[in-house]
Amino acid sequence: MQPAFSVIFLTTLIGAAQGLFLALYGTELIGLGGLGPADSKGFLVNGSAVALVLSALGLVASFFHLGHPERAWRSAAMWRTSWLSREVIALPLFMLGVFTYAGSHALGRGNTQLVGAATTLACIALFVCTAMIYASVRFLQEWASPLTLINYLLLGCASGLMLATLLAGLTGLSALVQPYALATTALTLLAWVTRGASLHRNARLKPKSTLQSAIGIKHPRIVQKAQGFMGGSFNTREFFHGHSPELLLTVKWGFLLLVFPLPLLCMALGVIAASKEMLFIAFAMQYLGLLAERWFFFAQANHPQNLYYQNIS
Amino acid sequence: MTQLALVIDLNVCVGCHACVTSCKQWNTSGTAGSLVDINPYGAEPNGTFFNRVQTFEVGEFPNTQTVHFPKSCLHCEDPPCVPVCPTGASYKRAEDGIVLVDYDKCIGCKYCSWACPYGARELDEERKVMTKCTLCVDRVTDTALPASERKPACVLACPSNARLFGDIHDPESVVSRAIAERGGYQLMPEWGTSPSNHYLPRRKTEIRIHAEDLERVDNPLKIDGQLPEHAHRDPGREDFAT
Numbered sequence: 115m116q117p118a119f120s121v122i123f124l125t126t127l128i129g130a131a132q133g134l135f136l137a138l139y140g141t142e143l144i145g146l147g148g149l150g151p152a153d154s155k156g157f158l159v160n161g162s163a164v165a166l167v168l169s170a171l172g173l174v175a176s177f178f179h180l181g182h183p184e185r186a187w188r189s190a191a192m193w194r195t196s197w198l199s200r201e202v203i204a205l206p207l208f209m210l211g212v213f214t215y216a217g218s219h220a221l222g223r224g225n226t227q228l229v230g231a232a233t234t235l236a237c238i239a240l241f242v243c244t245a246m247i248y249a250s251v252r253f254l255q256e257w258a259s260p261l262t263l264i265n266y267l268l269l270g271c272a273s274g275l276m277l278a279t280l281l282a283g284l285t286g287l288s289a290l291v292q293p294y295a296l297a298t299t300a301l302t303l304l305a306w307v308t309r310g311a312s313l314h315r316n317a318r319l320k321p322k323s324t325l326q327s328a329i330g331i332k333h334p335r336i337v338q339k340a341q342g343f344m345g346g347s348f349n350t351r352e353f354f355h356g357h358s359p360e361l362l363l364t365v366k367w368g369f370l371l372l373v374f375p376l377p378l379l380c381m382a383l384g385v386i387a388a389s390k391e392m393l394f395i396a397f398a399m400q401y402l403g404l405l406a407e408r409w410f411f412f413a414q415a416n417h418p419q420n421l422y423y424q425n426i427s
Numbered sequence: 428m429t430q431l432a433l434v435i436d437l438n439v440c441v442g443c444h445a446c447v448t449s450c451k452q453w454n455t456s457g458t459a460g461s462l463v464d465i466n467p468y469g470a471e472p473n474g475t476f477f478n479r480v481q482t483f484e485v486g487e488f489p490n491t492q493t494v495h496f497p498k499s500c501l502h503c504e505d506p507p508c509v510p511v512c513p514t515g516a517s518y519k520r521a522e523d524g525i526v527l528v529d530y531d532k533c534i535g536c537k538y539c540s541w542a543c544p545y546g547a548r549e550l551d552e553e554r555k556v557m558t559k560c561t562l563c564v565d566r567v568t569d570t571a572l573p574a575s576e577r578k579p580a581c582v583l584a585c586p587s588n589a590r591l592f593g594d595i596h597d598p599e600s601v602v603s604r605a606i607a608e609r610g611g612y613q614l615m616p617e618w619g620t621s622p623s624n625h626y627l628p629r630r631k632t633e634i635r636i637h638a639e640d641l642e643r644v645d646n647p648l649k650i651d652g653q654l655p656e657h658a659h660r661d662p663g664r665e666d667f668a669t
Contacts, residue, residue: 115541181535181555188514189534195510198538202513253507253544253618322617323544325483329496330612330626333485339493342447342479345472348549352540418615419546422481422498 115254116355117412120179125244126273126404127172128205129266131165132237133274133301134281135212137294138162139230141278153287155219158226161281162216165274169209197250201243208236241267248411255319256415261312268305269373273404275301276397279381283393291393295385299378302400306374309407313366316414323418338425349423355413365410372403430504430524431562432595432623433582434602434611435497438630440589442480442495449584450478450499450560458565463553475549477560478581492629497590499581500547500560501614501622502526508539508548517557523594524623525564530556544618567592595623 138161142154149157177183192199211233218226245266248257275298282290325336341350355362377400384392454477455462464474478499485492502519506526509517516532517539519525528539528548533556540548540557548559563579566572576583582590593602602625605611611625 179536181537181550182533185514185532185534188516188532189536190513192510192513192515196513196538198511198536199513247538251511251542254541323615327615327617329483329494330614330628331483331485331494335485335487337484338481339484340482342444342481342498343474343476345474347474347476348540348552349546351473352537352550353546417541417546418544418618422546 115412115415115417116352117409118179120175120177122405122408122412123175124172124179125266126401126408127168127175128208128240128244129270129404130273130277130401131168131172131212132208132241133271134161134165134168134277135208135215135233135237135274136271137275137278137297138165139215139234141290142226142230149287149289155222157282157285157287157290158219159216160285161278162212162219164277164281166209166212166216169205169212173205173209197243197246201240201247204236204240204243208233208240211236241270253418254415255322256316257411259312259315261308261315264308265305265312268301268308269404269407272298272301272305272373273397273400276377276381276400279385280390280393280397283384283388283390288388291385291388295381298381302374302378306370309373310370321416321418323421325421325424328418328421338422340427341423341425344426349419353417353420354423357413362410362413365406365413369403369406369410373400373407374403377403428524428596429522429594430502430596430623431567431593432502432524432602432625433499433562433579434591434593434595434605434625434627436589436591436605436609436627437494437496438589438627439587440480440495440497441587442482442493443586444480445584445586446497446581446590447476447478447480449580451476453563453566453580454561457563459558459561461553462558463551465552473552475551475558477549477558494629497581498545498547499624500526500562501545501620501624502560502562504621504623505619507618507620508543511538511542513538520564523564523568524596525562526559527561527564528557528559530554530558533557544615544620545622595625 138158142158177186180186189199189202193203215226215229215233218229242263245263249259249262252258275294279291279294279298282294326332377396380392380396380399384396451462454460462475464472466472478497480495480497483494483496485494502525506519509519509526513536514532514534516529518527520527535550535555535557537550540550548557551558566579567577569577578592582592591602591605593600595602595606597603605627606625609627611627613622613625
């Protein structure tokens with residue numbers, strides 16, 4: 115598939131926002147760091163604001179994917195059958211939840227835990243919807259796996275926790291930095307295992323469709339001699355990434371390093387040296403790695419329609 | 428329930444692309460159009476088409492067959508592109524089973540094209556909406572046209588009559604009979620999409636020539652005894668008659 119940057123930014127930005135919100139709500143529930151209400155209030159409000167900004171940026175990015183963004187409101191209609199439609203509903207619900215959560219904390223309302231619980235539901239629903247958009251397309255066998263859902267969830271949480279660590283470091287809440295860093299390490303390592311598992315699975319996939327089933331002729335040797343046109347078409351633009359296998363391999367090893375071990379190393383250095391800069395580098399590096407990870411997720415998917423477009427003439 | 432569909436005879440398709448050009452002409456000027464061409468006369472032309480003819484070579488030289496393979500939307504009975512559409516722009520007509528896109532509702536998210544294993548849908552780069560074969564719905568339902576012309580443009584254009592059009596749910600229709608009698612098959616059956624369009628396989632062409640086909644039995648020279656009678660060792664044509 116041709117990776118679409120609008121969707122790459124959408125999924126990585128809202129993933130980080132969702133992970134950050136879950137980290138904030140978890141902090142409130144467990145009472146991490148033994149903070150006073152005044153300190154935790156400011157941190158939770160600011161953190162929620164960051165999550166809200168990231169989701170809004172993701173929402174804006176998603177509009178660039180549409181041919182007719184002015185009709186985007188229509189896309190909530192088919193929630194009974196379409197995961198994309200469900201995501202369109204879940205994302206604003208999540209944003210509304212985060213906004214209400216931040217507002218409840220800012221205004222000192224007592225219902226923050228209840229609002230947080232409802233927002234958590236919306237957050238999980240959003241993770242499921244986003245991942246199922248890809249996992250539910252059975253023709254793209256690289257995506258059609260429960261690992262897709264697990265990876266979106268774990269990578270989002272890892273990225274959000276990394277951001278929470280950075281925010282705790284920036285606001286000088288050193289009591290929160292260490293527990294966040296530990297949680298980030300755990301989630302990142304877990305995501306490393308599950309993303310590795312999906313790479314392992316995809317490397318061994320046997321395509322369900324063959325040239326034989328595509329044209330219905332049962333002969334072991336079939337060669338396409340002409341695809342019917344010499345110029346391009348939507349079929350050749352949308353479903354081929356057009357990059358060399360070497361570049362794909364580079365991106366794969368790039369994200370395997372940039373998302374997992376290197377940011378953890380930077381974060382550990384940042385925690386030990388109490389360096390905000392290192393924490394920022396760790397988050398930025400991981401986000402960059404996640405962009406590469408999502409790019410590879412798209413590029414690696416091989417659509418069965420490509421069987422019909424093997425040879426120009 | 429009616430399910431209109433095409434049945435494409437790979438045995439007689441000669442790969443002339445008349446169906447491609449007539450489809451483009453009809454649909455670019457009709458209700459489904461216009462189908463944009465980007466940079467049509469430049470170095471890298473790019474365009475929107477509902478129908479393509481592709482060519483495959485089957486077998487190894489010298490035992491090869493060149494198969495011309497027309498491909499358009501197959502109007503699946505269980506179309507995977509329809510439920511994924513977030514706006515409901517993509518739909519399957521209940522009355523005749525044609526899968527269509529409502530251009531006024533389409534937001535151009537391309538999700539339906541990902542959910543079609545056949546690559547039947549093409550985003551129109553100018554109008555920014557998803558387009559696809561309409562089975563010439565504006566022709567086949569137009570009662571102002573004579574009944575013989577209420578067929579898709581590609582069917583009318585085919586010079587070798589390789590494209591049949593009709594209701595595959597009616598067992599007496601031309602298409603149902605062709606499918607039943609000549610082993611009509613569906614593309615990529617492994618996905619369970621149940622395409623309505625069927626393809627008729629290649630047939631081995633055999634002719635049997637008898638000696639009497641080459642030589643006049645009632646040759647007057649023979650009757651006059653001036654030429655020896657041909658020794659008919661094989662059973663003659665009359666031996667098979669009725």
